[in-house]
Amino acid sequence: MGVTNTEADLVVVGAGPGGYTAAIRGAQKGLDVVLVEKERVGGVCLNHGCxxxxxxxxxxxxxxxxxxWNDIGINTGVVDVDFQAIQEWKNDVIEQLDDGILQQLDYHDVEYVNGTASFLDSSxxxxxxxxxxxxxxxxxxVLATGSQPIEIPGLEFDQxxxxxxREVLQxxxxPDELVVVGGGYIGMEAVTKFSKxxxxxxxxEARDRVLTMFEEEIVNSIQETSEMYRDHIYTSTMAKGVEYENGRPxxxxxxxxxxxRLGGDYIIVAAGREAKTAYRALNLGNTAIxxxxxxxxxxxxxxxxxxxxxxxxxxxxxxxxxxxxxYRQGKVAAEVAAGGDDSFDGRYIPAVMYTDPEVAIVGLSETDAAEQYDGIKVGRVPFSASGRALTTNKSSGYVKVIADANEKLLGVRIVGARASDSIAEATLALEMDAHLDDIATTIHAHPTFPEAVAEAAEAAKGESIHSH
Known part of the structure; x- marks a missing residue:
């Protein structure tokens, strides 16, 4: 093996969201940066996930x-789905984003190297x-080596x-039938797309209900909306292994x-992700990590x-x-590596699930808020009261706003269309220590989905105009 020797101010291992962001931000701060990736730029999120x-x-x-469309008079006739064409379109989207990252790396003079990185020592x-x-x-x-799907004993991926x-996206x-092991958001998003x-x-799901990271009220709401989230869901059920009948798992x-015994074309194991496997190649023992x-x-x-x-x-x-x-952590690490002063604040991290309807949450739930504060105020507005939701046939779901007795915002829950977009306003409001009036008196364009956030803030004050 031929070995060459070079120097760099900053080496970033892993070119996913955290890695390429750290590399570009480091270069923006004047550092000489090398970005190392063993697969392809963009990481799991861009290529195999989000x-x-x-x-x-x-x-x-x-x-x-x-x-x-047919219900309102736009007659389309028989709809034929060319799934291979859809996959090609999806891959084109990935390619466009990958190319955009490579162009940004080149523009900022980040050296991109394909290979497997390991520490010889701490420098x-x-x-x-x-x-x-x-x-x-x-x-x-900067280490940004990501995570890998967790394997379950008896359901190893080599079977x-x-x-x-990752593979189900390819x-x-x-498939006519799929068995999903794991009722978290990854598993339920698989239900969403393939059911449709x-x-x-x-x-x-091994636990007594799916989506345990979300409040039961949220889960009940989406299960009431569509049979795909309630039929054929087996809770308190332990996966043991795989057998084969006529070649099918x-x-x-x-x-x-x-x-x-549940058969399907594939068994998708969506039991979570772990980061430890990626550490092995790094030789962390050669450092003080x-x-x-x-x-x-x-x-x-x-x-x-x-x-x-x-x-x-x-x-x-x-x-x-x-x-x-x-993304945020990558920027923090690069800023500090360049001699700046920055830190990661994880108090208000929005979580989004792309079911139908979408789910987005940030801050405290009503239950957690009630345990920590006296006299909380809660406003709940259904999307059936939203003009924008009705005109787009997306009236399922609601917005809930939670505040303390002094009307300081504590948390927001959105179940409905465009929840993934509307949660940004709620996150910013929490970051700015906003009160209910700050949201309610902000003029929102009409008709829009985020209007419901303002309406829910008014509802928490007992002043909703369109809901009660």
Missing amino acids: IPAKALIHAAGFQRDIAH TMRVEHGDDARDIAFDTA DGVISS VDEV FGSLIKVV VLVAEREGEEL ERDDRGYIKTDRRMQTTDENVFCVGDAAGNPHLAHVA
């Missing part, structure tokens, strides 16, 4: 919209690609028909002491590890595994 999943959800949603990184190796002496490094949420045709394309989805599970009780790399608010030369961002630094968290 972007392709949402593209397919968008395409699947037209099935329902077209049915509405030297080795990058191997095939038979070639390069040792880079660095002042600081025929057992796949992760299928050539719409015509698949029968069966969800197996069959999930063997147990519920209340009885065996349950320590890991916490859950196995994640320890970081402080500046995203600095226990090795002062190394930062860690995104999934590699622990929960929550969200791309928008990685």
Whole structure:
């Protein structure tokens, strides 16, 4: 193996949301930056997660919209779905975003290197690609190595028909039946897109309900809206393994002491993600980096590890595994690496689920707020009172605003169309320590979905105009 030696101010390992953001921000701050990625720029989010999943959800949603068109007099006739063409469109979207990142890296003079990185010591990184190796002496490094799907004993991914949420986005045709192991947001988003394309989805969840990261009120609301979130969902059910009947995988599970057998074209294991696998190639033992009780790399608010030369961002630094968290942490790490003063504030992190209707939350839930504060104020407005929602046939769901006795905003819950967009206003309001009046007296364009946020703020004051 031939080894070359170079130097850099900053080496970033991993070109996902946290990594490429850290690399570009570091270059903007005047650092000489090398970005290392063993697969392709954009990471899991862009290539195998957020972007392709949402593209397919968008395409699947037209099935329902077209049915509405016929209801209001726009006659479309028989609709034929060319799933391979949809996949090609989805891949074009990914390619366009990948190219955009590469152009930004080039514009900011970030050197992009394909290979596998490992520490020789706390100031030297080795990058191997095939038979070639390069040792880079660095002042600081940022680890953004992401996470991988968790394997369940008995449902390892090397078995025929057992796949992760990554592979299901690449299928050539719409499956007739899918079995999803895991009722978290990744599993339920799989239900959303493939149910709309015509698949029968069966969800197996070990806990007593799906979507435990959201309040029961939210889960009940989306289950009331559509049968795809209540039929064929098996809670308190343990997945045990896979068998095969006529070449098709069959999930063997147990519920209340009885065996349950669920067959499908694929078994999707969506039981969460872990970061530890990606650490192995890094040779962390050659540094002063320590890991916490859950196995994640320890970081402080500046995203600095226990090795002062190394930062860690995104999934590699622990929960929550969200791309928008990685973006912010990448900027913080690069700023500090360049000698600046910045820190990560995780108080108000919005969480979004792209079901139908969408779900978006930020801040405290009503239950948590009631435990921490006396005399909370709650305003709830259904989208059935929204002119914009009715004119777009998207009237399912609601907005809930929670405030303390002095009307300071504590949290917002949105279930409905465009929730993923409207939650941004709520997040900013919480960051600005806003009160109900700050939202209610802000003039919102009419008719729009975010009007419901202002209406809910008024409802919390007992002053709603369009709802009671």
